Amino acid sequence: MNLSLLGPELVLIGLGLALLLADLVVPPDRRRYLGGAAAVLALALALYVLRGPGLAGEPAYAFGDRFVVDGLSGFFKAIFLTAGAVVLVLAVDWAHSQQQAVTEYFVLILFALAGMMLAASANDFTVMYVALELVTVTFYVLTSYQRNRVASLEAGVKYLILGALSSAFLVYGIALCYGASGTMHFREIAAKSAELADHRLFQLGMLMVFGGLAFKVALFPFQVWAPDVYEGSPAPTTAFLAIGSKGAGVVLLVRLFGNVAPELALKWEPLLMGVAGISILYGSLCAIPQRSLKRLLGYSSIANGGFVLIGIATASKAGSAAVLFYLAGYLFTVLAAFLVISMVVQRLETDDISALSGLHHRAPLLAAALALAMISLAGVPPLAGFFGKFLVLKALVDQGASFPAWYALAGVAIVGVVISFWYYFGVVRAMYWPESNGDLTTLPVPPLIQVALAVCVAGILALGLFPGTVWDAAVAAVAGLRL
């Protein structure tokens, strides 16, 4: 057993417990700095993971091979830790305006982060389940954290009921997979996946597991929670849901369909294609009439989940690498958007799009960052979002020769992109072409948020202008998949 492989997770959990203790001795007005310390540590861990064991060489295992550190887990852990650091910075600023206890909020973010990292390394159904539940149960509290706001409580209860429903499906699916294969271990299932792919019980089990994970990624039949929960939750929670919780679902989908049962991914191509296509259209069409920024990003998150699923559905290494690149781009884009939204919601106390009017006079930095994030989400070159969509669609069209329906899916995806231009540019228009000249006082932007925004903007530009480094890392990360 090699405990050192769990280093980053253990450090995070230890830090969480230490913060809870420190909360007892630190005076209330200084408690926000605890979150800052946690953010710095998360960033340091991200750098450690990027040079850590397993990322470049052979996969390393712990706990009877039930915990794996390989390229795939390393790539996702770097994404999760970066997201965690930025979300903590956002939470420190958000905590400023809260009357209630804030340390617990930082601690819950750290625990959710540890759950995501364990999910990235899960090599066994039991580990996968416990890691996912660690993420889900902490998010029940994170979404409903503002106990005195009805919207926040409602978002929490909706997430609770639908989250518990999806984990019931996940658990029953795991039970059926276990019944069919006789093992919980991913490697042992992978060894007989060719026969299992034709086993009815295993297919039903994997379908239910897929449902449980599709909830996390907000894919079509399991997407109903996303807009409500995105709108009602505190902004840092929404940001973490959009990238972290989604990422945990994606890494498990990639591992299950790329490494554990690739034969099933091939068999289910029509199903996965259908879910991806409907998610893209549903997310794009429903986003058009939205007036709340957070709700708009909730629908946009459904559409983006669809794009991610396209990459997984192609059942090719190029597709999986495109998924990784897509998420890396989505990380910076969505975090930049939520940094700005959180500022706007706190200062103006509304997240209606019309509140953005004149933002480029009041806070040019915020307006520029939000505009860049929206343009990147829409998929305009040369930004991160463009290359993500381009690589996914390229992998899709490359598969078209073997299965012509892929071309139809590519068409649906492009229609989705065109529709999304409408509402993404609606946000940009609201900022730069104000209909009324209302309040034009300057909005102050704290230095810490400026730094975080600069990092996100740099990420969006770097992934768009120089995609090579991250693309090479993504290709190396999926090299171990059995596709």
Place this chain on the structure above:
Amino acid sequence: MHVGLEHYLLVSAALFALGLLGVILRRNLLVLYMGLELMLNAANLALVAFSRFQNNIQGQVMVFFIITVAAAEVSVGLALIVALYRKRQTAHVEDLTSLKF
């Protein structure tokens, strides 16, 4: 009568379906939550049955984890429902209407 694996699985599937029906049809949050617990226990029964008939301990280990996690989930869930009740004086799904477009 000999009780075989299929009997256990039938009971488990029936429990799962009952729980799902409860979640879909009932309107009280607490009753709805009981339906969810029933679904989890259906999975537990299936796991234990598979484990017993395959002479393989992994399924029972999983059941322990499910029970533990479900306990954590219930405590958070009930706390949330109580907090909502205090704020809104209701535990009915139809009354959760402040988030709509």
